[in-house]
Amino acid sequence: MPSTIALDAMGSDRAPKPEVDGAIQASRHYGIRVLLVGREAAIKAELSRHPTAAWLPIEIVNASEVVTMEDKAAQALRSKRDSSLRVGLRLVREKRAAGFVTAGNTGAAMATAKMVLGALPGVDRPALAAVFPTALGTAAVLLDVGANVDCKPENLEQFAVMGEIYCRSILGIKRPRVGLLSIGEEETKGNELTRESFQLLKQLPLNFVGNVEGRDLYGGRVDVIVADGFVGNVALKTSEGVVNLVRFALKEALRSTITRQVGYLLSRSAFVDFKKRLDHTEYGGAPLLGLKGVCIITHGSSNANAIKNAIRVASEFAERSINDTIEKGLAGLHRSAAPATVST
């Protein structure tokens, strides 16, 4: 039986259009049953533009409130008890859905998911993972990218185990190479946290390749990169900044003379390919790892394709029992970490 995924229909910047379109695509291509959670009237209006969708296993679950990008996480938790975020996650807790997808406020989604679903045994802090393309055409996983700051070595150890399992199960890499994000390759390099974490990671039963540097993130020589959430978030957002800079500089350069414009027109399909290669929407968003349940967070600017892929990944996450594997993987560690500070 195909799985059921709850989708926050009010999350993205242009909600509910990308959500409804993405749900239809996921339902049509993968046979996934999708529960569209949010304001019924708005979702119905959008659905009515797709008459053939009536035959697909798509249902609406009403939620009267919407968490906006401006809402603070704590505030959203306290005051918006009937938000699409909270109602959707409750569907997972009550086993009415196998997983939840949202393109909404990341901070609020993390806080709500932790409260509604709770952490798996052995997990001190759930981590947010990002999946992105490398130069070799493979994908790599970086975690944590912002759920936890001021991490302890034990937190990073748990991130390594969870990231490795995700990489194996979803990206299909047989023996993922796990690296620790630091500022120099030798094990004595880095800061106090990375030096202590190095000692824990090298004892884990996984393919630990040692310290890696920022420039290795996209090189394809490592599949899972472990970092404190502050550092991972800076790396991720810096990358976005560089891509924006490069796009801007290239556009400026290409439109300055007629010859260059003709050149651009002739090579335009190359730029489509190029963008596709850098496109993160293929990888189905950022999973929150370590929860009793499945929660995938996608970018606020997600298009239908990104939503479709996130729904697919949520379904695979549930079907492949990744959480059971994580629980077993962590059970072997026999350690309890002093908790890191939750990013607010």
Place this chain on the structure above:
Amino acid sequence: MPSTIALDAMGSDRAPKPEVDGAIQASRHYGIRVLLVGREAAIKAELSRHPTAAWLPIEIVNASEVVTMEDKAAQALRSKRDSSLRVGLRLVREKRAAGFVTAGNTGAAMATAKMVLGALPGVDRPALAAVFPTALGTAAVLLDVGANVDCKPENLEQFAVMGEIYCRSILGIKRPRVGLLSIGEEETKGNELTRESFQLLKQLPLNFVGNVEGRDLYGGRVDVIVADGFVGNVALKTSEGVVNLVRFALKEALRSTITRQVGYLLSRSAFVDFKKRLDHTEYGGAPLLGLKGVCIITHGSSNANAIKNAIRVASEFAERSINDTIEKGLAGLHRSAAPATVST
């Protein structure tokens, strides 16, 4: 009288060629007197290929040893007492040169500079600053990018003062906007270090714009970005990784069909412009701020242009008495920081 700059002639990956070429250009264009420090025979051989250089104010100072990229910083300090690095920095300490430039081993250069020159009064830890282009065509300064890890708030406060002065004096920005690299804009966002540093930075007599995120580094909305050296180094190297990924993906896309190749040929000058726009060699390398003396570190892959610009910047750094300004700026703080850990 034009200033005298000591240049490590043995530092870069292709030394001494880029160094000799860069010295000739700096000497010719700016009238700077350059002391080429390193193995006399090798430098002479390279100089002999430029007969007209004999009329320029370029001299050789012999140093029998070379610190390689593989040498550990501590080892280089202990064992290579006649290295071009050490001899060059000694010329600065003895006031025979106004500043020093090297494209060699960054870790060894930082350690040697700190030992030979010493820190300015009020500076607990000298910081390495990186200068890079933004989308608006301006330049921005990020510090620290790897000299100090596990920083205290007082270290970041000193970095802010030093970076702001550098930005004003060398980049000519009248009232630089200073930001704190964090993971969210509100002052409560970030980790323990950034939250405490925020409180110190907002009391400084400079244009503090609050927290900035990784994606703001290249946006041109901030001129000086303050960070712990671990975080700054990750941001810088991640950026390098992204640029490499983008170049690779673009090249692959452009060479796949004949039409695209023709398009590329027509727009080739656009790519030259594009590369120039992203080119960091224009900005003259990374200054070590907070030393009793001037020391500029450039990339190991530096070409003659990068060396020329670094020599120019070293000369401006000395002429504009930046160190006096830093000393005065820090004297107002009346604080003494517990030292950060030096990155090894």
